Amino acid sequence: MTVLDVRNLxxxxxxxxxxxxxxxxxxxxxxxxxIIGETGSGKSLVAQAILGLLxxxxxxxxxxxxxxxxxxxxxxADDLRRSWARDIMLLPQEPxxxxxxxxxxxxxxxxxxxxxxxxxxAALMAVDxxxxxxxxxxxxxxxxxxxxVLVATALVGASPVVIADEPTKGLDAARVARTADLxxxxxxxxxALVAITHDLALARSLGxxxxxxxxxxxxxSGPAARVFSEPTHPYTRAxxxxxxxxxAGCRRCFDMDDLVLAAHGLRFGxxxxxxxxxxxxxxxxxxGVMALTGPSGCGKTTLGNVLLGIQAPAAxxxxxxxxxxxxxxxxxxRLRRRYQKLHQDPVSVFVPHRTxxxxxxxxxxxxxxxxxxxxxxxxxxxxxxxxxxxxxxxGEISGGEAQRLALARVLLMEPSLIVADxxxxxxxxxxxxxxxxxxxxxxxxxxxxxxxxxHDLALARATADEVIDMTNDRRR
Amino acid sequence: xSPIVQAVSTRALQALLTAWVLATLCFAFVHALPGxxxxxxxxxxxxxxxxxxxxxxxxxxxxxxDRPIVVQxxxxxxxxxxxxxxxxxxxxxxxxxDLAYHGRFTLGLGAIGWLLSYAVALPIxxxxxxxxxxxxxxxxxxxxxxxxxxxxxxxxxxxxSLFALTLRWLPPAGFRTGAHMVLPAVTLAxxxxxxxxxxxxxAVVEVRSAFYMTFARIKGLGVRQAFxxxxxxxxxxxxxxxxxxxxxxxxxxxxxxxxxxxxxxxxELLVKALLARDVPVIMGAGLMIGLLYAAANLIADxxxxxxxxxxxxxxxx
Numbered sequence: 155m156t157v158l159d160v161r162n163l164x165x166x167x168x169x170x171x172x173x174x175x176x177x178x179x180x181x182x183x184x185x186x187x188x189i190i191g192e193t194g195s196g197k198s199l200v201a202q203a204i205l206g207l208l209x210x211x212x213x214x215x216x217x218x219x220x221x222x223x224x225x226x227x228x229x230x231a232d233d234l235r236r237s238w239a240r241d242i243m244l245l246p247q248e249p250x251x252x253x254x255x256x257x258x259x260x261x262x263x264x265x266x267x268x269x270x271x272x273x274x275x276a277a278l279m280a281v282d283x284x285x286x287x288x289x290x291x292x293x294x295x296x297x298x299x300x301x302x303v304l305v306a307t308a309l310v311g312a313s314p315v316v317i318a319d320e321p322t323k324g325l326d327a328a329r330v331a332r333t334a335d336l337x338x339x340x341x342x343x344x345x346a347l348v349a350i351t352h353d354l355a356l357a358r359s360l361g362x363x364x365x366x367x368x369x370x371x372x373x374x375s376g377p378a379a380r381v382f383s384e385p386t387h388p389y390t391r392a393x394x395x396x397x398x399x400x401x402a403g404c405r406r407c408f409d410m411d412d413l414v415l416a417a418h419g420l421r422f423g424x425x426x427x428x429x430x431x432x433x434x435x436x437x438x439x440x441x442g443v444m445a446l447t448g449p450s451g452c453g454k455t456t457l458g459n460v461l462l463g464i465q466a467p468a469a470x471x472x473x474x475x476x477x478x479x480x481x482x483x484x485x486x487x488r489l490r491r492r493y494q495k496l497h498q499d500p501v502s503v504f505v506p507h508r509t510x511x512x513x514x515x516x517x518x519x520x521x522x523x524x525x526x527x528x529x530x531x532x533x534x535x536x537x538x539x540x541x542x543x544x545x546x547x548x549g550e551i552s553g554g555e556a557q558r559l560a561l562a563r564v565l566l567m568e569p570s571l572i573v574a575d576x577x578x579x580x581x582x583x584x585x586x587x588x589x590x591x592x593x594x595x596x597x598x599x600x601x602x603x604x605x606x607x608x609h610d611l612a613l614a615r616a617t618a619d620e621v622i623d624m625t626n627d628r629r630r
Numbered sequence: 631x632s633p634i635v636q637a638v639s640t641r642a643l644q645a646l647l648t649a650w651v652l653a654t655l656c657f658a659f660v661h662a663l664p665g666x667x668x669x670x671x672x673x674x675x676x677x678x679x680x681x682x683x684x685x686x687x688x689x690x691x692x693x694x695x696d697r698p699i700v701v702q703x704x705x706x707x708x709x710x711x712x713x714x715x716x717x718x719x720x721x722x723x724x725x726x727x728d729l730a731y732h733g734r735f736t737l738g739l740g741a742i743g744w745l746l747s748y749a750v751a752l753p754i755x756x757x758x759x760x761x762x763x764x765x766x767x768x769x770x771x772x773x774x775x776x777x778x779x780x781x782x783x784x785x786x787x788x789x790x791s792l793f794a795l796t797l798r799w800l801p802p803a804g805f806r807t808g809a810h811m812v813l814p815a816v817t818l819a820x821x822x823x824x825x826x827x828x829x830x831x832x833a834v835v836e837v838r839s840a841f842y843m844t845f846a847r848i849k850g851l852g853v854r855q856a857f858x859x860x861x862x863x864x865x866x867x868x869x870x871x872x873x874x875x876x877x878x879x880x881x882x883x884x885x886x887x888x889x890x891x892x893x894x895x896x897x898e899l900l901v902k903a904l905l906a907r908d909v910p911v912i913m914g915a916g917l918m919i920g921l922l923y924a925a926a927n928l929i930a931d932x933x934x935x936x937x938x939x940x941x942x943x944x945x946x947x
Contacts, residue, residue: 207844235847239850240850244848246841246845251840251841251842252841252842253842253845254846254859254860255842255864256863256937256938256939257859257860257863265846265849265850265851265859266850291939293939293940294943307849311849
């Protein structure tokens, strides 16, 4: 039975720009519908329109029928909101922000329950949480637990439609799989699940119907199995090809006498907790890429900082081109700028109120003899960056451009080694493929070394010559 | 140990330390004042025109003002430890009696003014917070800014000239009847509400825009129901903290209002003592105000601990 039927949804923002054009979707009880698209494709706006939660000033046309009721004009936000809880439920992007921080989980669950006589225990157990979680306050829940609590909230309610907005944002591979299982439990309960995501792994795992969105239009839709095996639209094909698990691997052998970085017997741990890593050895040759992977909190970033000489290890030694930055201050001063970090959030490495071009020129202050007018133009060309970008402020550039500008800044320092900490986790898959291809090419051309930190094992495998999985420090 | 007990004991210890630091500072400042203390006391006791060098010398000997300063300080701290604040140099009454007498007036009027201010500020602040940029919000902002930017004695003079002198509804000054309390309490309440309305309004706006409020609606709660069960307590945390601190401010910032309305509170006691250089009273009053601050802080902390489980968890960790 169709419980959600959206017809000809068109959304304009306050400046009359079309953000969603003529989108139609429908979902039936016990079926997943996955709306997949990149950042800015308009997929989240579709969810907001269905819920009557579009920002002020937006105009919307089309109809929404929920729970088998009569179609409601999409611009009647108040009428749409009447279906909240009764017909439709949201699993929001930031699960913890959806919970009142100072009310116990159990009471918040009870508020959504249709059958108030039943305690929260059963619903919590249905999402693999201990019934005692009901006594906790949201601030002591992890992000994953909070998400489970929200799924339990949907389970105790009666809404036949559940919208999950980016349920796997920022999660590592293992957690994506667990979240997919969790969402499937809603489908098994007979709910229609509408998942809004940019995550191919989640879409594949949920199955059901897939609608691919690009620039506000649904360019392709159909059964997941068909869309993923025989995509018809060129965009879908390009996107599927951008999935790292389909890339050709590129492992090569190197001259292990020419190392830009070596580490022996590294150990690091926070007091009172087991060591994050112990007796860890690694070698990065000139032109080589080493990947560190593992779930959040396993110590990837900490290890990266140790390798960069920023954080001292509890034991072991780091060698930069033959010198130990922790024991040889002269070498540290001399080599400091050759060992650079590329950050996860590229915008944050630039100060906000100064143009990007001036910030790149500022490097002259730390590097004698540096002339930005000589070195920058060929570098911009290599990174496929338009010189006009230099006149912009950091807030005015797209994520992919920002990451390439951040890379330009690092490259201007002529590094021997770059530690790239989740450099693409905020980027869409097509942009990710481009940035990773660029990084890989630059490592070859410049004879640098690179340490790639990523929670995405497929990406690590597809990019690196050697992978250290820090889950249990097994080399793959 | 429960977080509450822990917070109380930590704060009590801090209050003791504060008391000692305050006592020392009071002592240091009073003794650093230029001029002859004994001469001023003599003037206060026998009258400006009958003071002679002999009277001053006698007072210096009697009150021990001729002893080395370290001895005077040690003596004062030692007596402080047994809650003996000494006697007023002017009236010769025990300082503790003076403080208890005047403190009662200040705390009484302070409590009334403070309660009155929240009786006004809470409904207005909540209304303004429910309709940011609406007329209640704009009007209350304008009036608050106006009152906050006027010194309290001007507000007081305005009220006196309107209600006491022109309309003759209320007595302009003094403290004999309840009617005497109205104008100083209103003056005080207006000054306090000018700030607390904004705090309440902002707390309500912030809570209402929090995503858990939207989510509570999506879960099926009505607007009022969502605000009752999720909004009130969350908004109460910053408001309660501010209210407790404002109560401390009442005691301290009262000097002007008490003087204006000729009201016999701590502020008036302090001003008179300062003019007469009545060292024990100055130090006693300074100490008491400091301790009231510490107590208000303690109450603010306890309120937060009961309202906010995050704080309780932090305190326990």
